[in-house]
Amino acid sequence: MGEDTEVCVIGAGPAGLALTLMLLRSGARVTLVERATGFDREFRGEILQPGGQAVLASLGVLDAVRTRGACRLDRFQLVDGDRTLLDIDYRRLPEPHDHLLAVPQRHLLVELLAACREHEGFEYLDGHRVSELLRDGDRYTGAVVTGQGKRAITAKVVVGADGRYSKTRALAGIDAGRHDAFDQDVLWFKLFAPGR
Template sequence: MTAGPGADADVCVVGAGPAGLMLGLLLARAGVRVTVLEKHPDFLRDFRGDTVHPSTLDVLAELGFEERVAGLPGRRVRELTASYADGTFRVADFTRLRVPHPYVLFLPQWDLLEMLAAAAAEYPGFTLLRSHEVTELLFDGLGGPASGVVALAADGRRTEVRARLVVAADGRRSVVRDALVRAGRGLSRREFGAPMDVLWFRVPRWPEDPEGLAAQIGAGRLLIMIDRGHYWQTAYVIPKGGRQTVLAAGLDALRATVIELAPWLRGRAGAVADWDDVSFLEVRVDRLRRWHSPGVLLIGDAAHAMSPVGGVGINLAVQDAVAAARMLAGPLRGGAGAAELAPVLTRFQRRRMLPTMGTQLLQRWAARGVIGPTLRADVPVRAPAAVRLMDRLPFLRVLPAWVVGVGLLPERMPPAAAAPSARAAARQDLPTAR
Protein backbone atom coordinates (compact mmCIF):
# COMPACT_ATOMS: atom_id res chain seq x y z
CA MET A 1 0.00 0.00 0.00
CA THR A 2 1.66 3.20 -1.18
CA ALA A 3 0.99 6.80 -0.40
CA GLY A 4 0.11 8.64 -3.59
CA PRO A 5 0.00 12.33 -4.46
CA GLY A 6 -1.67 14.55 -1.93
CA ALA A 7 -0.68 12.41 1.07
CA ASP A 8 -0.01 14.03 4.45
CA ALA A 9 -2.47 16.88 4.12
CA ASP A 10 -3.98 18.65 7.09
CA VAL A 11 -7.48 18.00 5.75
CA CYS A 12 -8.78 15.50 3.23
CA VAL A 13 -12.13 16.53 1.70
CA VAL A 14 -14.10 13.77 -0.01
CA GLY A 15 -16.30 15.13 -2.79
CA ALA A 16 -15.64 18.12 -5.06
CA GLY A 17 -19.13 19.56 -5.06
CA PRO A 18 -19.88 23.17 -4.10
CA ALA A 19 -19.40 22.49 -0.38
CA GLY A 20 -16.24 20.42 -0.76
CA LEU A 21 -14.51 22.85 -3.10
CA MET A 22 -15.63 25.87 -1.08
CA LEU A 23 -14.22 24.34 2.09
CA GLY A 24 -10.98 23.39 0.35
CA LEU A 25 -10.62 26.89 -1.09
CA LEU A 26 -11.29 28.67 2.20
CA LEU A 27 -8.93 26.46 4.18
CA ALA A 28 -6.18 26.79 1.55
CA ARG A 29 -6.54 30.59 1.63
CA ALA A 30 -6.19 30.40 5.41
CA GLY A 31 -2.91 28.49 5.14
CA VAL A 32 -4.18 24.94 5.71
CA ARG A 33 -2.99 22.10 3.48
CA VAL A 34 -6.02 20.51 1.82
CA THR A 35 -6.51 17.59 -0.56
CA VAL A 36 -9.90 17.24 -2.25
CA LEU A 37 -10.79 13.94 -3.91
CA GLU A 38 -13.35 13.65 -6.71
CA LYS A 39 -14.32 10.33 -8.28
CA HIS A 40 -15.15 11.80 -11.69
CA PRO A 41 -12.56 13.09 -14.18
CA ASP A 42 -14.45 16.38 -14.70
CA PHE A 43 -17.58 18.27 -13.68
CA LEU A 44 -19.46 17.86 -16.97
CA ARG A 45 -22.52 16.15 -15.57
CA ASP A 46 -26.22 17.04 -15.57
CA PHE A 47 -26.73 18.66 -12.19
CA ARG A 48 -30.21 19.60 -11.03
CA GLY A 49 -29.06 21.81 -8.17
CA ASP A 50 -27.88 24.70 -10.32
CA THR A 51 -29.05 27.47 -8.00
CA VAL A 52 -26.67 30.01 -6.47
CA HIS A 53 -28.53 31.85 -3.75
CA PRO A 54 -27.99 35.42 -2.51
CA SER A 55 -26.05 34.36 0.58
CA THR A 56 -23.76 32.16 -1.53
CA LEU A 57 -23.29 35.04 -3.97
CA ASP A 58 -22.31 37.20 -1.00
CA VAL A 59 -19.65 34.65 -0.02
CA LEU A 60 -18.29 34.61 -3.58
CA ALA A 61 -18.19 38.41 -3.59
CA GLU A 62 -16.31 38.46 -0.27
CA LEU A 63 -13.79 36.13 -1.88
CA GLY A 64 -13.30 38.71 -4.63
CA PHE A 65 -14.96 36.54 -7.29
CA GLU A 66 -17.73 38.87 -8.49
CA GLU A 67 -16.11 39.44 -11.86
CA ARG A 68 -15.46 35.72 -12.31
CA VAL A 69 -19.09 34.91 -11.53
CA ALA A 70 -20.30 37.66 -13.87
CA GLY A 71 -18.35 36.02 -16.68
CA LEU A 72 -20.20 32.71 -16.28
CA PRO A 73 -23.38 31.87 -18.27
CA GLY A 74 -25.89 32.44 -15.48
CA ARG A 75 -29.45 33.76 -15.47
CA ARG A 76 -30.84 35.95 -12.70
CA VAL A 77 -34.31 35.13 -11.38
CA ARG A 78 -36.03 37.65 -9.15
CA GLU A 79 -39.47 36.25 -8.35
CA LEU A 80 -41.51 33.09 -7.94
CA THR A 81 -45.07 32.75 -9.17
CA ALA A 82 -47.63 30.00 -8.60
CA SER A 83 -50.50 29.28 -10.99
CA TYR A 84 -53.66 27.69 -9.58
CA ALA A 85 -57.12 27.11 -10.99
CA ASP A 86 -58.11 30.64 -9.95
CA GLY A 87 -55.12 32.50 -11.35
CA THR A 88 -51.40 33.20 -11.14
CA PHE A 89 -50.02 34.66 -7.92
CA ARG A 90 -46.65 36.15 -6.95
CA VAL A 91 -45.34 34.45 -3.83
CA ALA A 92 -41.66 35.42 -3.50
CA ASP A 93 -39.86 38.61 -4.50
CA PHE A 94 -36.08 38.49 -4.13
CA THR A 95 -35.70 42.15 -5.11
CA ARG A 96 -37.14 43.07 -1.70
CA LEU A 97 -34.19 41.49 0.10
CA ARG A 98 -31.78 44.04 1.57
CA VAL A 99 -28.73 42.10 0.48
CA PRO A 100 -25.99 42.84 -2.09
CA HIS A 101 -27.38 40.24 -4.51
CA PRO A 102 -31.21 40.31 -4.44
CA TYR A 103 -31.77 37.48 -6.89
CA VAL A 104 -31.18 33.78 -7.40
CA LEU A 105 -28.56 32.97 -10.04
CA PHE A 106 -29.25 29.87 -12.10
CA LEU A 107 -25.82 28.76 -13.22
CA PRO A 108 -24.61 25.44 -14.67
CA GLN A 109 -22.97 23.83 -11.70
CA TRP A 110 -20.01 22.57 -13.71
CA ASP A 111 -19.08 26.18 -14.47
CA LEU A 112 -19.26 27.11 -10.79
CA LEU A 113 -17.20 24.08 -9.77
CA GLU A 114 -14.51 24.72 -12.39
CA MET A 115 -14.28 28.32 -11.21
CA LEU A 116 -13.88 27.27 -7.56
CA ALA A 117 -11.33 24.59 -8.48
CA ALA A 118 -9.28 27.03 -10.55
CA ALA A 119 -9.34 29.62 -7.77
CA ALA A 120 -8.30 27.07 -5.14
CA ALA A 121 -5.47 25.82 -7.36
CA GLU A 122 -3.85 29.25 -7.04
CA TYR A 123 -2.81 28.30 -3.49
CA PRO A 124 0.15 25.95 -2.93
CA GLY A 125 -1.60 24.15 -0.08
CA PHE A 126 -4.49 22.97 -2.26
CA THR A 127 -4.57 19.72 -4.22
CA LEU A 128 -7.50 18.38 -6.26
CA LEU A 129 -7.27 14.71 -7.22
CA ARG A 130 -9.78 13.93 -9.96
CA SER A 131 -10.69 10.37 -10.96
CA HIS A 132 -10.00 9.24 -7.39
CA GLU A 133 -12.86 7.28 -5.86
CA VAL A 134 -12.67 6.90 -2.10
CA THR A 135 -13.31 3.31 -1.00
CA GLU A 136 -12.44 3.21 2.69
CA LEU A 137 -11.27 5.14 5.70
CA LEU A 138 -7.91 4.71 7.38
CA PHE A 139 -7.78 4.59 11.17
CA ASP A 140 -5.00 5.25 13.63
CA GLY A 141 -4.83 1.82 15.21
CA LEU A 142 -7.66 -0.31 16.55
CA GLY A 143 -10.35 1.98 17.91
CA GLY A 144 -8.35 5.09 17.06
CA PRO A 145 -9.48 8.16 15.11
CA ALA A 146 -9.67 8.28 11.33
CA SER A 147 -6.34 9.22 9.81
CA GLY A 148 -7.10 9.45 6.10
CA VAL A 149 -8.70 7.61 3.21
CA VAL A 150 -7.95 5.04 0.55
CA ALA A 151 -8.93 5.89 -3.01
CA LEU A 152 -8.77 4.08 -6.33
CA ALA A 153 -7.47 6.09 -9.26
CA ALA A 154 -8.87 5.65 -12.77
CA ASP A 155 -6.00 3.30 -13.62
CA GLY A 156 -6.77 1.10 -10.62
CA ARG A 157 -3.88 2.41 -8.55
CA ARG A 158 -4.52 2.36 -4.81
CA THR A 159 -3.76 5.72 -3.20
CA GLU A 160 -3.59 6.65 0.46
CA VAL A 161 -4.22 10.21 1.55
CA ARG A 162 -3.28 10.76 5.18
CA ALA A 163 -4.81 13.71 7.01
CA ARG A 164 -5.59 14.93 10.51
CA LEU A 165 -9.22 15.47 9.53
CA VAL A 166 -11.40 13.83 6.89
CA VAL A 167 -14.41 15.85 5.75
CA ALA A 168 -17.26 14.02 4.05
CA ALA A 169 -18.79 16.34 1.45
CA ASP A 170 -19.88 13.47 -0.79
CA GLY A 171 -23.64 13.83 -0.64
CA ARG A 172 -26.58 11.80 0.53
CA ARG A 173 -24.94 8.53 -0.58
CA SER A 174 -21.78 9.35 1.33
CA VAL A 175 -19.01 6.77 0.99
CA VAL A 176 -17.35 8.13 4.14
CA ARG A 177 -20.54 7.68 6.17
CA ASP A 178 -20.86 4.10 4.87
CA ALA A 179 -17.23 3.43 5.80
CA LEU A 180 -17.93 4.59 9.34
CA VAL A 181 -20.83 2.13 9.49
CA ARG A 182 -18.62 -0.74 8.27
CA ALA A 183 -16.06 0.17 10.92
CA GLY A 184 -18.70 -0.05 13.63
CA ARG A 185 -18.77 3.71 14.09
CA GLY A 186 -22.09 4.30 12.40
CA LEU A 187 -23.94 7.52 13.08
CA SER A 188 -27.66 7.11 13.70
CA ARG A 189 -29.98 9.00 11.42
CA ARG A 190 -33.42 10.56 11.78
CA GLU A 191 -35.52 10.06 8.67
CA PHE A 192 -38.54 12.23 7.86
CA GLY A 193 -41.08 11.13 5.33
CA ALA A 194 -41.64 12.98 2.06
CA PRO A 195 -44.87 12.69 0.06
CA MET A 196 -43.22 13.13 -3.32
CA ASP A 197 -40.48 12.20 -5.76
CA VAL A 198 -39.43 14.24 -8.78
CA LEU A 199 -38.93 13.66 -12.50
CA TRP A 200 -36.59 16.18 -14.17
CA PHE A 201 -36.41 17.09 -17.86
CA ARG A 202 -35.82 20.05 -20.18
CA VAL A 203 -38.21 21.86 -22.49
CA PRO A 204 -37.12 24.64 -24.89
CA ARG A 205 -37.89 28.18 -23.77
CA TRP A 206 -39.04 30.85 -26.22
CA PRO A 207 -38.51 34.62 -25.76
CA GLU A 208 -42.25 35.31 -25.31
CA ASP A 209 -42.53 32.81 -22.43
CA PRO A 210 -43.00 34.02 -18.85
CA GLU A 211 -39.80 34.72 -16.91
CA GLY A 212 -38.52 33.52 -13.56
CA LEU A 213 -39.55 30.62 -11.38
CA ALA A 214 -43.06 29.29 -11.86
CA ALA A 215 -45.11 26.61 -10.12
CA GLN A 216 -47.99 25.20 -12.15
CA ILE A 217 -50.56 23.47 -9.92
CA GLY A 218 -53.29 21.19 -11.25
CA ALA A 219 -55.55 18.46 -9.91
CA GLY A 220 -53.14 15.95 -8.41
CA ARG A 221 -50.22 17.37 -10.39
CA LEU A 222 -47.45 19.87 -9.81
CA LEU A 223 -44.93 21.27 -12.27
CA ILE A 224 -42.01 23.52 -11.30
CA MET A 225 -40.58 25.57 -14.17
CA ILE A 226 -37.09 27.03 -13.79
CA ASP A 227 -36.16 29.71 -16.31
CA ARG A 228 -32.70 28.85 -17.65
CA GLY A 229 -32.76 31.32 -20.53
CA HIS A 230 -32.90 29.05 -23.55
CA TYR A 231 -34.73 26.17 -21.83
CA TRP A 232 -37.02 25.38 -18.95
CA GLN A 233 -35.50 23.11 -16.33
CA THR A 234 -38.68 21.30 -15.38
CA ALA A 235 -39.54 19.31 -12.28
CA TYR A 236 -42.64 17.14 -12.46
CA VAL A 237 -43.53 16.33 -8.87
CA ILE A 238 -45.14 12.91 -8.44
CA PRO A 239 -46.49 11.04 -5.40
CA LYS A 240 -43.88 9.12 -3.43
CA GLY A 241 -43.32 5.78 -5.12
CA GLY A 242 -45.29 6.86 -8.22
CA ARG A 243 -42.50 6.52 -10.75
CA GLN A 244 -43.69 3.19 -12.15
CA THR A 245 -47.20 4.58 -12.61
CA VAL A 246 -45.84 7.42 -14.73
CA LEU A 247 -43.66 5.05 -16.74
CA ALA A 248 -46.60 2.72 -17.35
CA ALA A 249 -48.75 5.62 -18.58
CA GLY A 250 -46.12 6.45 -21.19
CA LEU A 251 -44.36 9.52 -22.52
CA ASP A 252 -47.42 10.77 -24.38
CA ALA A 253 -49.29 11.06 -21.09
CA LEU A 254 -46.36 12.92 -19.52
CA ARG A 255 -46.19 15.35 -22.44
CA ALA A 256 -49.96 15.91 -22.27
CA THR A 257 -49.70 16.73 -18.58
CA VAL A 258 -46.94 19.26 -19.24
CA ILE A 259 -49.05 21.00 -21.90
CA GLU A 260 -52.15 20.98 -19.70
CA LEU A 261 -50.30 22.60 -16.80
CA ALA A 262 -48.22 24.99 -18.93
CA PRO A 263 -50.20 25.60 -22.17
CA TRP A 264 -47.53 27.90 -23.63
CA LEU A 265 -45.31 24.84 -24.00
CA ARG A 266 -47.58 23.36 -26.66
CA GLY A 267 -45.48 22.25 -29.58
CA ARG A 268 -42.35 21.87 -27.46
CA ALA A 269 -43.12 19.01 -25.08
CA GLY A 270 -41.92 16.67 -27.82
CA ALA A 271 -38.38 17.69 -26.84
CA VAL A 272 -38.76 14.99 -24.19
CA ALA A 273 -38.16 12.35 -26.84
CA ASP A 274 -37.62 9.25 -24.71
CA TRP A 275 -37.18 8.22 -21.10
CA ASP A 276 -33.42 8.85 -21.35
CA ASP A 277 -34.35 12.56 -21.33
CA VAL A 278 -36.03 12.15 -17.94
CA SER A 279 -34.05 11.77 -14.71
CA PHE A 280 -35.45 10.61 -11.40
CA LEU A 281 -34.87 12.08 -7.95
CA GLU A 282 -35.96 10.07 -4.94
CA VAL A 283 -36.77 12.74 -2.38
CA ARG A 284 -35.33 12.18 1.07
CA VAL A 285 -35.29 14.37 4.14
CA ASP A 286 -33.06 13.15 6.96
CA ARG A 287 -30.23 14.20 9.23
CA LEU A 288 -27.63 12.49 11.37
CA ARG A 289 -27.95 12.87 15.10
CA ARG A 290 -24.18 13.38 15.23
CA TRP A 291 -22.21 14.84 12.33
CA HIS A 292 -18.75 13.82 13.43
CA SER A 293 -16.63 10.93 14.60
CA PRO A 294 -13.02 11.08 15.82
CA GLY A 295 -11.07 12.46 12.86
CA VAL A 296 -14.17 12.85 10.63
CA LEU A 297 -16.65 15.65 9.93
CA LEU A 298 -19.73 15.35 7.72
CA ILE A 299 -21.25 18.40 6.01
CA GLY A 300 -23.99 19.13 3.51
CA ASP A 301 -26.18 16.25 2.34
CA ALA A 302 -23.77 13.74 3.91
CA ALA A 303 -24.99 15.04 7.28
CA HIS A 304 -28.49 16.25 6.39
CA ALA A 305 -30.31 15.35 3.17
CA MET A 306 -32.64 18.15 2.12
CA SER A 307 -35.86 18.10 0.14
CA PRO A 308 -35.77 19.94 -3.22
CA VAL A 309 -38.41 22.34 -1.82
CA GLY A 310 -36.93 25.81 -2.22
CA GLY A 311 -33.76 24.43 -3.83
CA VAL A 312 -31.88 25.28 -0.63
CA GLY A 313 -29.70 22.18 -0.28
CA ILE A 314 -26.64 23.63 -2.00
CA ASN A 315 -26.93 26.92 -0.17
CA LEU A 316 -27.11 25.13 3.18
CA ALA A 317 -24.10 22.96 2.29
CA VAL A 318 -22.03 26.01 1.28
CA GLN A 319 -22.95 27.69 4.55
CA ASP A 320 -21.73 24.54 6.33
CA ALA A 321 -18.43 24.87 4.49
CA VAL A 322 -18.01 28.54 5.42
CA ALA A 323 -18.72 27.85 9.08
CA ALA A 324 -16.39 24.84 9.12
CA ALA A 325 -13.55 26.84 7.56
CA ARG A 326 -13.98 29.69 10.02
CA MET A 327 -14.01 27.40 13.06
CA LEU A 328 -11.34 24.90 11.96
CA ALA A 329 -8.68 27.01 10.25
CA GLY A 330 -7.06 28.27 13.44
CA PRO A 331 -6.86 24.90 15.24
CA LEU A 332 -5.61 23.17 12.10
CA ARG A 333 -2.88 25.77 11.54
CA GLY A 334 -1.91 25.22 15.16
CA GLY A 335 -1.38 21.51 14.58
CA ALA A 336 -4.50 20.24 16.37
CA GLY A 337 -5.11 16.50 16.16
CA ALA A 338 -8.32 14.52 16.50
CA ALA A 339 -8.58 15.02 20.27
CA GLU A 340 -8.13 18.80 20.05
CA LEU A 341 -10.50 19.05 17.09
CA ALA A 342 -13.30 17.09 18.77
CA PRO A 343 -14.77 20.03 20.74
CA VAL A 344 -14.55 22.24 17.64
CA LEU A 345 -16.55 19.69 15.64
CA THR A 346 -19.14 19.60 18.40
CA ARG A 347 -19.45 23.40 18.35
CA PHE A 348 -19.73 23.34 14.57
CA GLN A 349 -22.64 20.91 14.69
CA ARG A 350 -24.34 22.91 17.44
CA ARG A 351 -24.15 26.02 15.29
CA ARG A 352 -25.27 24.47 12.02
CA MET A 353 -27.95 22.22 13.52
CA LEU A 354 -30.28 25.16 14.16
CA PRO A 355 -30.62 26.35 10.53
CA THR A 356 -30.74 22.73 9.35
CA MET A 357 -33.57 21.79 11.69
CA GLY A 358 -35.44 25.00 10.93
CA THR A 359 -35.12 24.59 7.16
CA GLN A 360 -36.14 20.96 7.25
CA LEU A 361 -39.11 21.86 9.44
CA LEU A 362 -40.27 24.40 6.86
CA GLN A 363 -39.73 21.89 4.05
CA ARG A 364 -41.75 19.27 5.89
CA TRP A 365 -44.52 21.80 6.53
CA ALA A 366 -44.63 22.66 2.82
CA ALA A 367 -44.68 18.96 1.93
CA ARG A 368 -47.49 18.11 4.34
CA GLY A 369 -49.52 21.29 4.00
CA VAL A 370 -49.14 22.14 0.31
CA ILE A 371 -47.50 19.48 -1.85
CA GLY A 372 -49.12 16.41 -0.31
CA PRO A 373 -52.70 17.76 -0.52
CA THR A 374 -52.04 18.95 -4.09
CA LEU A 375 -50.86 15.51 -5.20
CA ARG A 376 -53.92 13.90 -3.58
CA ALA A 377 -56.42 16.34 -5.07
CA ASP A 378 -58.86 15.06 -7.70
CA VAL A 379 -60.35 18.47 -8.54
CA PRO A 380 -58.68 21.73 -9.66
CA VAL A 381 -56.78 23.36 -6.80
CA ARG A 382 -57.49 26.93 -5.79
CA ALA A 383 -54.79 29.13 -4.28
CA PRO A 384 -54.56 28.92 -0.47
CA ALA A 385 -55.39 32.05 1.50
CA ALA A 386 -51.70 32.61 2.36
CA VAL A 387 -50.75 32.63 -1.33
CA ARG A 388 -53.50 35.09 -2.22
CA LEU A 389 -52.45 37.30 0.69
CA MET A 390 -48.81 37.41 -0.44
CA ASP A 391 -49.91 38.39 -3.92
CA ARG A 392 -52.12 41.15 -2.52
CA LEU A 393 -49.55 42.49 0.00
CA PRO A 394 -46.16 42.74 -1.74
CA PHE A 395 -44.14 43.24 1.44
CA LEU A 396 -45.08 39.71 2.56
CA ARG A 397 -43.21 38.23 -0.40
CA VAL A 398 -39.92 39.01 1.29
CA LEU A 399 -40.51 36.23 3.86
CA PRO A 400 -40.28 33.24 1.49
CA ALA A 401 -37.56 35.09 -0.45
CA TRP A 402 -35.50 35.37 2.75
CA VAL A 403 -35.95 31.72 3.73
CA VAL A 404 -35.04 30.51 0.24
CA GLY A 405 -32.43 33.08 -0.74
CA VAL A 406 -30.60 33.90 2.49
CA GLY A 407 -31.43 31.15 4.96
CA LEU A 408 -31.99 31.01 8.68
CA LEU A 409 -28.38 31.54 9.76
CA PRO A 410 -26.18 32.91 6.97
CA GLU A 411 -22.50 32.49 7.70
CA ARG A 412 -19.76 35.07 7.45
CA MET A 413 -16.44 34.54 5.79
CA PRO A 414 -13.35 33.79 7.90
CA PRO A 415 -11.32 37.04 7.71
CA ALA A 416 -8.14 35.20 6.73
CA ALA A 417 -9.89 33.83 3.63
CA ALA A 418 -11.71 36.97 2.50
CA ALA A 419 -10.46 39.24 -0.27
CA PRO A 420 -8.33 42.14 1.04
CA SER A 421 -11.12 44.73 0.71
CA ALA A 422 -13.57 42.56 2.61
CA ARG A 423 -10.97 41.56 5.17
CA ALA A 424 -10.23 45.18 5.98
CA ALA A 425 -13.88 45.77 6.78
CA ALA A 426 -14.32 42.61 8.86
CA ARG A 427 -15.05 42.84 12.54
CA GLN A 428 -12.15 42.05 14.84
CA ASP A 429 -14.03 39.35 16.76
CA LEU A 430 -14.71 37.07 13.75
CA PRO A 431 -11.83 34.63 14.36
CA THR A 432 -13.35 33.68 17.71
CA ALA A 433 -16.83 32.85 16.38
CA ARG A 434 -18.60 30.42 18.65
Protein backbone atom coordinates (compact mmCIF):
# COMPACT_ATOMS: atom_id res chain seq x y z
CA MET A 1 0.00 0.00 0.00
CA GLY A 2 1.29 3.51 -0.82
CA GLU A 3 2.12 6.05 1.85
CA ASP A 4 -0.09 9.09 2.56
CA THR A 5 2.84 11.31 1.60
CA GLU A 6 6.50 10.98 0.71
CA VAL A 7 7.91 13.26 3.42
CA CYS A 8 6.25 14.24 6.69
CA VAL A 9 7.91 17.36 8.11
CA ILE A 10 7.15 18.21 11.74
CA GLY A 11 7.44 21.93 12.52
CA ALA A 12 6.75 24.92 10.26
CA GLY A 13 9.44 27.25 11.53
CA PRO A 14 11.99 28.69 9.07
CA ALA A 15 13.78 25.33 8.73
CA GLY A 16 10.67 23.16 8.24
CA LEU A 17 9.07 25.57 5.75
CA ALA A 18 12.26 26.11 3.72
CA LEU A 19 12.91 22.38 3.55
CA THR A 20 9.29 21.69 2.58
CA LEU A 21 9.50 24.24 -0.24
CA MET A 22 12.77 22.72 -1.51
CA LEU A 23 11.24 19.23 -1.48
CA LEU A 24 8.06 20.40 -3.26
CA ARG A 25 10.13 22.19 -5.90
CA SER A 26 12.00 18.93 -6.53
CA GLY A 27 8.66 17.15 -7.10
CA ALA A 28 8.14 15.41 -3.74
CA ARG A 29 4.81 15.23 -1.91
CA VAL A 30 5.05 16.74 1.57
CA THR A 31 2.77 16.91 4.60
CA LEU A 32 3.83 19.69 6.98
CA VAL A 33 2.62 19.51 10.60
CA GLU A 34 2.66 22.62 12.84
CA ARG A 35 1.30 22.89 16.37
CA ALA A 36 0.57 26.63 16.11
CA THR A 37 -2.33 28.07 14.13
CA GLY A 38 -0.85 31.55 13.58
CA PHE A 39 2.56 33.00 12.80
CA ASP A 40 3.56 34.49 16.16
CA ARG A 41 5.91 31.74 17.20
CA GLU A 42 7.93 31.21 20.35
CA PHE A 43 11.27 32.19 18.76
CA ARG A 44 11.15 35.21 16.53
CA GLY A 45 14.61 35.87 15.16
CA GLU A 46 14.57 39.02 13.07
CA ILE A 47 17.98 39.34 11.45
CA LEU A 48 18.65 37.55 8.18
CA GLN A 49 22.33 36.95 7.47
CA PRO A 50 23.61 37.21 3.85
CA GLY A 51 23.77 33.39 3.51
CA GLY A 52 20.12 33.06 4.58
CA GLN A 53 19.11 35.82 2.16
CA ALA A 54 20.84 33.94 -0.68
CA VAL A 55 18.90 30.74 0.13
CA LEU A 56 15.60 32.62 0.27
CA ALA A 57 16.40 34.39 -3.01
CA SER A 58 17.10 31.03 -4.67
CA LEU A 59 13.70 29.83 -3.39
CA GLY A 60 12.07 32.89 -5.00
CA VAL A 61 10.63 34.37 -1.80
CA LEU A 62 13.12 37.07 -0.74
CA ASP A 63 11.63 39.92 -2.79
CA ALA A 64 8.14 39.23 -1.43
CA VAL A 65 9.52 39.13 2.13
CA ARG A 66 11.24 42.52 1.58
CA THR A 67 8.06 44.01 0.15
CA ARG A 68 6.19 43.15 3.37
CA GLY A 69 8.61 45.41 5.25
CA ALA A 70 12.31 45.02 6.03
CA CYS A 71 15.20 47.21 7.11
CA ARG A 72 18.69 47.05 5.61
CA LEU A 73 21.61 47.15 8.11
CA ASP A 74 25.20 47.64 6.90
CA ARG A 75 27.18 47.00 10.08
CA PHE A 76 27.06 44.90 13.25
CA GLN A 77 28.96 45.62 16.45
CA LEU A 78 29.10 43.58 19.65
CA VAL A 79 30.38 45.60 22.60
CA ASP A 80 31.16 44.28 26.09
CA GLY A 81 31.93 47.18 28.45
CA ASP A 82 34.69 49.18 26.75
CA ARG A 83 35.74 46.26 24.52
CA THR A 84 34.49 45.81 20.98
CA LEU A 85 34.19 42.05 20.48
CA LEU A 86 32.85 42.11 16.94
CA ASP A 87 32.86 44.88 14.34
CA ILE A 88 31.57 43.66 10.99
CA ASP A 89 31.11 45.79 7.89
CA TYR A 90 28.85 43.79 5.58
CA ARG A 91 29.45 46.22 2.68
CA ARG A 92 32.73 44.37 2.06
CA LEU A 93 30.73 41.35 0.82
CA PRO A 94 29.76 40.95 -2.85
CA GLU A 95 26.37 42.35 -3.90
CA PRO A 96 23.45 41.78 -3.71
CA HIS A 97 23.66 40.23 -0.22
CA ASP A 98 26.11 42.75 1.22
CA HIS A 99 24.04 43.67 4.28
CA LEU A 100 21.89 42.27 7.07
CA LEU A 101 18.14 42.35 6.68
CA ALA A 102 15.98 43.04 9.73
CA VAL A 103 12.61 41.49 8.98
CA PRO A 104 9.84 40.13 11.22
CA GLN A 105 9.94 36.32 11.18
CA ARG A 106 6.19 36.31 10.48
CA HIS A 107 6.85 37.87 7.02
CA LEU A 108 9.25 35.07 6.21
CA LEU A 109 6.88 32.32 7.38
CA VAL A 110 3.88 33.81 5.52
CA GLU A 111 5.78 33.97 2.22
CA LEU A 112 7.34 30.51 2.53
CA LEU A 113 3.93 29.01 3.28
CA ALA A 114 2.33 30.87 0.35
CA ALA A 115 5.02 29.47 -1.96
CA CYS A 116 4.43 25.93 -0.59
CA ARG A 117 0.68 26.28 -1.23
CA GLU A 118 1.39 26.74 -4.96
CA HIS A 119 2.41 23.09 -5.18
CA GLU A 120 -0.11 20.28 -5.64
CA GLY A 121 1.67 17.74 -3.48
CA PHE A 122 1.48 19.99 -0.39
CA GLU A 123 -0.66 19.39 2.68
CA TYR A 124 -0.53 21.72 5.68
CA LEU A 125 -1.80 20.55 9.05
CA ASP A 126 -1.60 23.48 11.45
CA GLY A 127 -3.00 23.17 14.95
CA HIS A 128 -1.55 19.64 15.08
CA ARG A 129 1.31 18.35 17.20
CA VAL A 130 3.25 15.12 16.86
CA SER A 131 2.45 12.63 19.61
CA GLU A 132 3.89 9.31 18.36
CA LEU A 133 6.09 7.95 15.58
CA LEU A 134 4.99 4.99 13.50
CA ARG A 135 7.53 2.22 13.24
CA ASP A 136 8.06 -0.93 11.19
CA GLY A 137 11.01 -2.84 12.63
CA ASP A 138 13.97 -0.45 12.74
CA ARG A 139 12.42 2.00 10.22
CA TYR A 140 10.19 4.96 11.03
CA THR A 141 7.20 4.92 8.69
CA GLY A 142 5.23 7.99 9.75
CA ALA A 143 3.86 10.01 12.62
CA VAL A 144 0.70 10.26 14.67
CA VAL A 145 -0.45 13.86 15.04
CA THR A 146 -3.09 15.26 17.35
CA GLY A 147 -5.24 18.27 16.56
CA GLN A 148 -9.00 18.31 16.65
CA GLY A 149 -8.70 14.55 16.24
CA LYS A 150 -5.91 12.04 16.00
CA ARG A 151 -4.43 11.15 12.61
CA ALA A 152 -1.75 8.69 11.55
CA ILE A 153 0.33 9.91 8.58
CA THR A 154 2.38 7.30 6.77
CA ALA A 155 5.49 8.57 4.96
CA LYS A 156 8.75 7.38 3.44
CA VAL A 157 10.65 9.90 5.57
CA VAL A 158 9.81 11.80 8.75
CA VAL A 159 11.74 15.02 9.43
CA GLY A 160 11.90 16.60 12.88
CA ALA A 161 12.09 20.37 12.31
CA ASP A 162 10.32 21.15 15.57
CA GLY A 163 12.97 23.27 17.18
CA ARG A 164 15.67 22.82 19.76
CA TYR A 165 13.51 20.85 22.21
CA SER A 166 12.27 18.63 19.38
CA LYS A 167 9.57 16.16 20.40
CA THR A 168 10.22 14.21 17.18
CA ARG A 169 13.86 13.80 18.12
CA ALA A 170 12.92 12.68 21.63
CA LEU A 171 10.36 10.16 20.28
CA ALA A 172 13.04 8.75 17.96
CA GLY A 173 15.42 8.44 20.92
CA ILE A 174 18.06 10.65 19.31
CA ASP A 175 20.35 12.42 21.76
CA ALA A 176 21.13 15.96 20.59
CA GLY A 177 24.16 16.16 22.87
CA ARG A 178 23.09 19.60 24.09
CA HIS A 179 25.01 21.41 26.82
CA ASP A 180 23.03 24.35 28.14
CA ALA A 181 25.86 25.74 30.27
CA PHE A 182 26.97 29.11 28.90
CA ASP A 183 28.93 31.70 30.84
CA GLN A 184 26.92 34.58 29.34
CA ASP A 185 23.23 35.24 28.82
CA VAL A 186 21.69 37.32 26.06
CA LEU A 187 18.78 39.56 26.97
CA TRP A 188 16.51 40.09 23.97
CA PHE A 189 13.76 42.68 23.78
CA LYS A 190 12.07 45.20 21.52
CA LEU A 191 11.97 48.96 22.01
CA PHE A 192 9.26 50.84 20.19
CA ALA A 193 10.25 54.24 18.85
CA PRO A 194 8.23 57.04 20.47
CA GLY A 195 5.60 58.70 18.32
CA ARG A 196 5.09 55.71 15.98
